[in-house]
């Protein structure tokens with residue numbers, strides 16, 4: 001990886017997925033990063049960006065909807 005700040009959504013604390021979804025490559029969720037949240041980005045486990053921050057995903061109902069529910073939690 002050339003950019004040390006870049007990482008995958010499935011390893012990022014700003015990834016929000018459904019309450020019982022598995023943390024897998026093709027699981028869909030929403031990005032709740034402070035700067036990206038307004039865009040309601042629907043991202044998979046193998047999506048990624050340089051706003052990455054390692055941690056466990058948040059969980060919440062509607063995280064995989066279209067558009068996704070990006071509320072806190």
Ligand code: SF4
Pocket residue numbers: 007008009012013014015016030031032033036043047048049050051052053
């Ligand atoms: S898009 Fe970036 S900040 Fe958002 S969950 Fe994925 S890696 Fe994290």
